[in-house]
Amino acid sequence: MSTGPWSANLSSFGQGDSLHQQVLATFPLCDVTEDDLTQNPHFCKLLATLAQHVDQTGLTVPLKTELEKAEQKLQSQRRHWLRSECVHKGLQEMIQEHTIRKQHATVPPDQHMFYETMEKCLLVSQCVRQLDLSSTTSQDQPSVLGLNSQHLMELMPLEKNVQRMKQGLPKELDKHLKKKCFGLLSYYQPDWEHESEGLKNIKLSHLSAQLDNEKKRAESLKETCRESTVLLQRQTQLYLSEMIKCIQLLQSLILDHRLRIQTELDGKKLNYFEGKCDLVLQKIKTEMAEIQVDTYTVDSISAHRKIREKLDSELKGRQVEKQSLESKLSSFEILGKEFxxxxxxxxxxxxxxxxxxxxxxxxxxxxxx
The missing domain is CATH 1.20.5 (Single alpha-helices involved in coiled-coils or other helix-helix interfaces)
Structure with a gap:
């Protein structure tokens, strides 16, 4: 295989160990060691060539550009959705707080009318949105319970109440959102809770940048941790390979040493076990003799003899009786079934x-x- 094309693509890379280190640094997620690259030089050159066209995650430059554009578009749509969702959640929270406040204190009539109108408007708009099936189904799809948006719009509050609610809504929503922002600021830095409102507004304007910096710092630390993890895995693999080599060397030394002394050791063990076996047998015999001496005295032996003589005589008598009964039984069997x-x-x-x-x-x- 010619090395001309390889050398043209590897002009920006080093040679030898330097090339191996650069390839490993370019592909940190690839489970490859420096020994693998040394044993497979063509594979190492292939990775070095691929490094000219892909990044560390394995994406090509055009694909990464398209991915960044898609992510930017997604982030824009996500921000738009989050903006509307935050406003909707804020309105729901304002209604919930008003409901709780109404249970514990007297609320002015105009304020009660404001929140009641806002709650009805939210409920009607939510029902209209859920009733609108045009985005997911065909136009001739039958409506739910025969209802349409016009039926629901009839449930809207009076127009003057709606206009009054719209006039006061920005102020109330701004007050509610500012309260939530101050709560977030106090959670982020509890020491700022008792400071003035003006100072809180100033610090709140810089909170987004601070959170963004901390997010970048956390991502940087995560990337550093990931690189450290990859480096630790490589060092662990290297350490384990060296440990395996040392264990194999130690096993060979132990095996050689054991083979040299195994015969002598086995002979000594055999002699030891033979002597121990003889000692145990002698001890058993001694114990049996002691038990017989303690058990069978002169009086017990004479008594056993008398008992044996009596048992023998009774056994002979029973045998004679058995023989006579057997002879009678055989004579009875001759008589047949009638007997x-x-x-x-x-x-x-x-x-x-x-x-x-x-x-x-x-x-x-x-x-x-």
């Missing part, structure tokens, strides 16, 4: 006789009482 029926009838009669003897005995015992 078996007679034997069962005999057993039944014996049981009835025993039961009648027991009943007679119980009856006699009861009569004696």
């Amino acid at each position: 078996e029926a007679l034997a069962e009838e005999y057993c039944r009669l014996r049981q009835e006789i025993e039961m009648k003897k027991w009943a007679l005995k119980e009856f006699t015992h009861y009569n004696d009482k």
